[in-house]
Amino acid sequence: MKHEPKKISKIVDEILTYFLYHYGTRAEIVVEPEPGRYTIRFRFADVEMTDEEFELLSERLVVRRQPELEDYYWQLAGEVEDNSEISLVGMMCDSIELDREGESISLVLVRKV
Numbered sequence: 128m129k130h131e132p133k134k135i136s137k138i139v140d141e142i143l144t145y146f147l148y149h150y151g152t153r154a155e156i157v158v159e160p161e162p163g164r165y166t167i168r169f170r171f172a173d174v175e176m177t178d179e180e181f182e183l184l185s186e187r188l189v190v191r192r193q194p195e196l197e198d199y200y201w202q203l204a205g206e207v208e209d210n211s212e213i214s215l216v217g218m219m220c221d222s223i224e225l226d227r228e229g230e231s232i233s234l235v236l237v238r239k240v
Contacts, residue, residue, distance in 0.1 A: 131240050135165050138219055138236065141212045142169055146232075150174045164221075169234040176232070185225050188234075190217035 139156060146152050146169075155170040176184075216236070217223060224235040 131165065131238075134219060135167065135238065138216050138238070139167060141216050142167075142234065142236075145213055146171050146174070150176065164237055164239045167236040167238070169232075169236075171232045171234075172230065174230050174232050176227070176230075181227055181232075184213065187213040188217045188223050188225060190214055 135158060139158065143154055143156065146154060150171070150173075152174045153172045155168075157168040159166040159168070219238060220236045221239045222235075222237040224233075226233045
């Protein structure tokens with residue numbers, strides 16, 4: 128995956144798959160290509176998530192970006208129904224904002240190119 132649009136698509140796919148699989152939620156997604164970066168905004172509604180699940184999601188997403196591992200790990204991960212891909216998403220992003228208001232969750236990811 129040498130091209131940024133493919134990496135952005137993979138990030139969107141992994142986050143959307145996670146929320147659909149675990150919570151069967153409605154989703155709004157906006158991808159904003161900007162000079163030098165991409166901003167990806169998600170808004171999920173009707174998410175019945177416990178405080179513990181939210182904290183675990185936050186811990187898995189908020190990891191330091193590791194560009195040297197991006198291509199290698201995506202090829203190994205495949206389609207698995209656990210949470211390992213969420214950590215990979217965190218490794219591909221420069222900043223992550225995760226907020227929760229009741230049963231709504233918003234997530235903003237920024238990836239610099």
